[in-house]
Amino acid sequence: MRTLIFRTIAPYLTSLMVLFSIFVLLRGHNEPGGGFIGGLIAASAFAIYGIACGVSPVRRALYFHPMAISGCGLLVSALSGLVSIFEEMPFLTGQWGVIEVLGVPVDISTVLFFDIGVYLVVVGSITSVALALEEREHA
Amino acid sequence: METALSATVGIFFAVAIYLMLSKHIIRILLGVAIFGNAVNLTIFTAGRVMREVPPIIPEALIAPDAATANPLPQALILTAIVISFSFFAFLLVLAFRAYQELGSDDTDTMRVAEPESEDLPPLGY
Amino acid sequence: MAVDPGKTVDLAHAMVMKPVAAADWLVVAPVVIPLVFGAVILMLRHETRMHASIAIAALVATLAANIGLLARVIETGPLVMTMGRWLPPFGISFAADALGASLALVATLVALVCAIYSLSDIGSIGRRYGFYTFMLLMMAGVGGAFLTGDIFNLYVWFEVFLISSFGLLVLGSEHRQLDGATKYAILNLVATTLFLTATAFLYGIFGTLNMADIARKVDGLRDTAPLMTLGVMYLLAFGMKAAAFPVNFWLPASYHTPRIVTAALFGGILTKVGVYALLRTLVMLFPPELALLSGLIAWVAGLTMVIGIMGALAQTDLRRALGFVVISGVGVMMAGLALGTGEGLSGTIFYAFHSMIVMAALYLLAGVMNGVGGSYSIRTLSGLYGAHPMLAAFALLLMLAAAGLPPASGLWPKVMLVRASLDAGYPWLAFTILATGLLTTLALGRVFILTIWRPRAEERLAAAVSPRLGYTVLAALSLPIVIMGLYPDPVIRVAQIAAGNLLDAAPYIGTVYPGGGGQ
Numbered sequence: 001m002r003t004l005i006f007r008t009i010a011p012y013l014t015s016l017m018v019l020f021s022i023f024v025l026l027r028g029h030n031e032p033g034g035g036f037i038g039g040l041i042a043a044s045a046f047a048i049y050g051i052a053c054g055v056s057p058v059r060r061a062l063y064f065h066p067m068a069i070s071g072c073g074l075l076v077s078a079l080s081g082l083v084s085i086f087e088e089m090p091f092l093t094g095q096w097g098v099i100e101v102l103g104v105p106v107d108i109s110t111v112l113f114f115d116i117g118v119y120l121v122v123v124g125s126i127t128s129v130a131l132a133l134e135e136r137e138h139a
Numbered sequence: 140m141e142t143a144l145s146a147t148v149g150i151f152f153a154v155a156i157y158l159m160l161s162k163h164i165i166r167i168l169l170g171v172a173i174f175g176n177a178v179n180l181t182i183f184t185a186g187r188v189m190r191e192v193p194p195i196i197p198e199a200l201i202a203p204d205a206a207t208a209n210p211l212p213q214a215l216i217l218t219a220i221v222i223s224f225s226f227f228a229f230l231l232v233l234a235f236r237a238y239q240e241l242g243s244d245d246t247d248t249m250r251v252a253e254p255e256s257e258d259l260p261p262l263g264y
Numbered sequence: 265m266a267v268d269p270g271k272t273v274d275l276a277h278a279m280v281m282k283p284v285a286a287a288d289w290l291v292v293a294p295v296v297i298p299l300v301f302g303a304v305i306l307m308l309r310h311e312t313r314m315h316a317s318i319a320i321a322a323l324v325a326t327l328a329a330n331i332g333l334l335a336r337v338i339e340t341g342p343l344v345m346t347m348g349r350w351l352p353p354f355g356i357s358f359a360a361d362a363l364g365a366s367l368a369l370v371a372t373l374v375a376l377v378c379a380i381y382s383l384s385d386i387g388s389i390g391r392r393y394g395f396y397t398f399m400l401l402m403m404a405g406v407g408g409a410f411l412t413g414d415i416f417n418l419y420v421w422f423e424v425f426l427i428s429s430f431g432l433l434v435l436g437s438e439h440r441q442l443d444g445a446t447k448y449a450i451l452n453l454v455a456t457t458l459f460l461t462a463t464a465f466l467y468g469i470f471g472t473l474n475m476a477d478i479a480r481k482v483d484g485l486r487d488t489a490p491l492m493t494l495g496v497m498y499l500l501a502f503g504m505k506a507a508a509f510p511v512n513f514w515l516p517a518s519y520h521t522p523r524i525v526t527a528a529l530f531g532g533i534l535t536k537v538g539v540y541a542l543l544r545t546l547v548m549l550f551p552p553e554l555a556l557l558s559g560l561i562a563w564v565a566g567l568t569m570v571i572g573i574m575g576a577l578a579q580t581d582l583r584r585a586l587g588f589v590v591i592s593g594v595g596v597m598m599a600g601l602a603l604g605t606g607e608g609l610s611g612t613i614f615y616a617f618h619s620m621i622v623m624a625a626l627y628l629l630a631g632v633m634n635g636v637g638g639s640y641s642i643r644t645l646s647g648l649y650g651a652h653p654m655l656a657a658f659a660l661l662l663m664l665a666a667a668g669l670p671p672a673s674g675l676w677p678k679v680m681l682v683r684a685s686l687d688a689g690y691p692w693l694a695f696t697i698l699a700t701g702l703l704t705t706l707a708l709g710r711v712f713i714l715t716i717w718r719p720r721a722e723e724r725l726a727a728a729v730s731p732r733l734g735y736t737v738l739a740a741l742s743l744p745i746v747i748m749g750l751y752p753d754p755v756i757r758v759a760q761i762a763a764g765n766l767l768d769a770a771p772y773i774g775t776v777y778p779g780g781g782g783q
Contacts, residue, residue, distance in 0.1 A: 036221075065309060067306055067309060067394070068306065068307045068308075068309055070306060071302075071303045071304070071305070071306025071307040071309075071397070072303070072307050073303075074299065074302070074303035074306065075300060075303035075304060075307065078296060078299050078300045078303060079300070081296070082296065084349075085286055085289055088283035088284050088285070088286075089280075089283070089284055089349050090280065090284050090288075090345045090346055090347060090348065090349055090355075091289065091292045091296070091345060091347055091348075091358075092347045092348045093347075093348050093349040094348065125225075129228060133232075159454065164446065164450075167450055168450075171450065171453055171454065171457070174454070174457050175457060177461075178457055178460050178461050178464060181461060181464040181465070182460075182463075182464040182467065184468075185464045185465060185467055185468025186467065186468070187468075211467075212467070215416055215464075215467070218416075218420065219460060222420070222423045223457075225427065226423075226427065226449075226453055229427070229430060229449070230449055230450065230453065233430075233434065233442065233445060233446055233449060234446060236437070236442055237442040237443060237445075237446050240437075240439050240442055241439060241442065241443060246447075249443050249446070249447075250443075251439045251440050251442075251443040252440045252441075252443040252444040252447075252517055252518065252520070252521050253516070253517055253584075257580060257581075258580055258643065259578060259580065260577075260578070260579065260580045260642055260643070260710065260714075261642070261643055261714065264714075264718050264719075
């Protein structure tokens with residue numbers, strides 16, 4: 001699979017897919033999309049990068065170990081469920097707030113953070129599996 | 140529609156159980172994969188197949204304006220698919236490792252953990 | 265989110281409007297704490313030195329939450345929290361009654377002790393591969409299974425602890441482990457898939473997954489719905505998880521292969537989750553079906569007990585023998601399920617507490633014996649009494665406990681079960697329980713005589729591992745065993761409350777649906 005064309009395109013394709021995955025993640029707030037599907041897109045992006053350029057560049061590019069990313073996601077999701085304790089509401093109840101970014105009101109919610117957590121869990125664990133399998137193939 | 144789906148579910152279960160009765164791990168795994176799909180289809184059918192209208196409430200309303208599909212079975216199936224997908228991936232890797240290390244995918248010869256000719260416990264000192 | 269300004273919506277039709285006191289969070293704490301700390305350990309995967317202390321701290325916090333939860337449940341009845349404020353059955357409810365809370369408490373105690381013992385058993389490679397993460401996620405799964413009030417959610421928690429247990433089982437990747445793990449994984453996956461199939465049919469019939477909702481609708485559907493099919497499917501699925509005969513063969517194929525701490529965790533906790541699920545579904549949801557199945561379950565119970573302990577008699581490897589003792593204990597618990605009476609069920613629940621602690625302790629004892637004697641085989645282990653008299657004392661106590669002899673905790677649940685079997689007209693079941701006790705005494709007594717009393721065959725190398733940590737954890741587990749043996753009243757009371765909650769689900773339903781709650 002290490003053809004010149006693929007190797008040249010792969011970094012651009014990967015960055016585009018990661019960008020798209022973040023778009024899908026944020027869009028999942030009120031329309032089809034969300035953390036799970038976004039995470040799968042990002043994981044496939046890293047898998048493509050791994051197929052094209054080998055596993056170690058991906059690991060370097062990710063900086064953190066994929067399982068650590070996954071753990072971070074689990075933590076973010078769990079903590080976003082805990083916020084509602086301060087509002088005397090049950091676990092995992094969505095809490096909403098609005099912040100102004102450059103004069104534009106942006107809704108921020110614990111639901112969003114939960115979804116970001118799911119995204120990170122999926123990215124981390126699927127990338128980890130994909131890289132482990134690719135490593136074995138190249139070895 | 141339900142009748143056709145039920146028949147499909149029956150065929151899936153039959154195929155899955157037939158494959159799982161094999162003594163080769165790879166067939167068992169294929170059986171397990173089909174088993175999972177059979178169950179997903181069962182949930183889908185049990186949730187009553189109704190309409191193609193997605194259960195999305197239009198803006199400015201507080202309830203759907205027409206009869207919609209039941210979203211819960213779909214959510215359950217999605218959960219079950221994710222779980223069975225990850226299990227299947229794990230099992231494939233495990234079976235592959237076991238095949239590499241033990242040199243066999245025949246359950247009759249996989250006796251490393253339970254060796255056949257093990258001594259009985261001593262009867263006295 | 266924002267509703268059309270022209271309309272007013274009464275959220276009370278869809279959401280829980282009553283403020284939830286922070287104390288009510290106790291019901292999710294036993295799940296959330298291990299989950300959060302498991303995630304933290306996963307993030308710090310290279311800091312292997314911190315793993316054990318984080319895990320132990322997390323389990324101590326979980327234990328405290330469990331104690332608080334049980335005290336609360338005993339005092340004021342079941343405690344419910346419905347996720348995301350949606351009214352049940354639409355939101356997923358967590359509902360703790362005395363049964364779930366007490367089992368979660370004992371399971372966490374066992375896990376804590378195992379975590380302490382793992383300080384010596386799990387090296388930095390095992391930690392790097394995520395031993396403590398898997399352990400905490402498994403405990404989150406087990407806690408979730410004990411505390412959830414939603415049957416699909418129960419399936420999800422089963423899968424959570426199952427996949428974590430796979431991780432623990434293959435840690436080390438020895439040949440034996442791969443072999444055992446393959447069988448364990450496939451058979452358990454089939455069992456949970458059967459559970460899911462039954463749940464699919466249940467949803468098709470009831471249109472709800474909330475267990476309290478099912479319990480209150482079940483009587484209205486008894487004439488038309490194939491509830492017996494559901495009951496039998498749950499019996500098969502959870503019987504497989506609990507390792508009841510004839511679907512028990514995955515257990516002796518796998519439980520002796522992992523690290524001894526993992527074996528202790530599994531032998532102590534996992535089969536009891538299956539027993540719990542049997543109690544929850546069959547006793548609370550389908551009692552008339554259970555009454556019809558009673559004869560069948562009694563046979564299953566008797567055969568599980570006898571075949572389990574026969575297997576133990578034929579084993580040379582201590583860990584394999586213990587695997588069969590676990591199975592035999594499951595048979596004893598199934599006996600109470602077969603009877604279905606208050607006393608029988610309290611006996612089962614008490615036996616579950618006892619069995620969790622004793623089986624974990626016996627596996628850890630095997631670990632300590634291996635540490636000082638260098639083997640798990642009762643052919644080569646010998647002369648431990650001379651070298652380690654303390655170990656002999658712990659071994660004697662634990663073996664008496666497993667056999668159901670005083671002064672340890674195994675006596676009382678067996679007394680309750682024997683009396684309940686005689687009352688219910690199953691004298692042969694009572695006889696089987698007693699005969700199993702005798703056979704257990706023989707099986708473990710022989711282990712004791714050979715490993716502890718037999719004079720040392722040849723001079724061995726000096727003890728490789730200091731047994732001091734082992735003594736600490738064995739003492740920590742022996743203490744509740746002796747206390748439950750000498751002063752069983754509080755435990756019997758908890759078991760009776762738990763059995764009462766199962767037989768009469770009205771308080772449970774009433775907490776999930778306060779004021780009878782409409783659709």
